[in-house]
Amino acid sequence: MPRFTKNLFLVDAAEPRPHPFGDGEPLLFAGTTMDEPAILAVLTHKVGKKPRDLFAHVRRIYFCYQQALSEPLYAALLDLLIILDGKGRQFSQRLLQGSRSRLDAVQWSLCKQALDSPANVAGNRHSLFTTGTIGTLHLVEIRRKQQERHDYLALANDYIEYSQLEEAMAVLERGLDEQPGRQDFQAALLELYRSTLSSERFRTRYEAMQSSGLPLIEDWRAVADFFAGMTS
Template sequence: MPTDLAVQATQHLSHRVSRSPQDLMVHLHRIIASHYSRQIESLYGALLDLFIILDKKGFLLRQRLFNKFASSLSAHQSIALKQALMLGAGKLESLPHCDSSRFSNGMVGSACLVIKTDEPSQHQFSVLDEARDLIDSGLIDDARMILEQAIIQQPDDEHTSRELLELYRYTKDSSAFAAIYAQLNGLPLSLLDEWDALADILLEEKCAEA
């Protein structure tokens, strides 16, 4: 059983999270304090609140936290966080009830989560979130390589195709674009018209620079 001091500490951190929801360090301190004091409900609430605040951002951080602490949670809590990890908490219709959560108002309901059917698959979200994390960190080339690998494996995936096109439009890297464009030739590429149009634009810009 957690001591009164441990409960007071996690409650204090919960209040700090409410006041500063964008402060990731406070979220992490709350998660760790809940875990080491074995306050399972508080741990779930702390993880859930961070997942809600981040939504689809910070996938690698959310994944590490889930992998580290999921075994300490109940089955329903673990399933809920897994869905929030892959889809983003904002895409879930309902979540298992949690009194210790500060930000789940309006999202609490049945433990059976309803996923919107027009969203990408879990694998797609994993790839896209990882790429976006890298872009946010300034690692544009790394993000491009991840998306290129994904589109080669699934050329008909519209979400990956659109993300990669937007990246090429931003970087205007005609050499990288030409290389992947050649590899995708003849494959059932999603948004093919947009790829062809971008190929023409980048070619014109390269000719203008010559």
């Protein structure tokens, strides 16, 4: 039998690869050539027809995982969690962990929430047992925050292009709060401190960086000497 792992299924070398239709149930489309949407529709129909059939859920989840169908996979996982309603938590956690590589950050976060309160998590157009969808504004806000978190330098450059230097410094400072070892963040922020003559702001950040014990680029000492020369 297949075992769940971080890759969803782990197969012993002597065992055949698991198949979503491995229960031997006669398929409505046997002997025909069906495309991916048609197969998914059949699997989803079977879950809707027998919501308590865990194997039907697993076949649907595995097919979506195998075909890298992110939105249908999220819906399939959420539908299962709604039916389980808090039961089989270990089984659910293993399924979620195995599916993680096929979910985006928002879907993964919502699936984790659904472990405890599945009825309160919004589904999407592929969901069977939920109403509504993930709000567009909510998605935009999450993606904007993710962009700020992972692309601080590009965002700071955008601010600089429009002479919004205060905002550029604030963005880079947030970036260093999260990733203090980023030397490109350090260099860009130091250039802004120097060009705007933000000596107090520089000293506050310099002391914090020194206290962190992380390696600093040489420009920190050069900018410190620059501001020291201004006051001497």
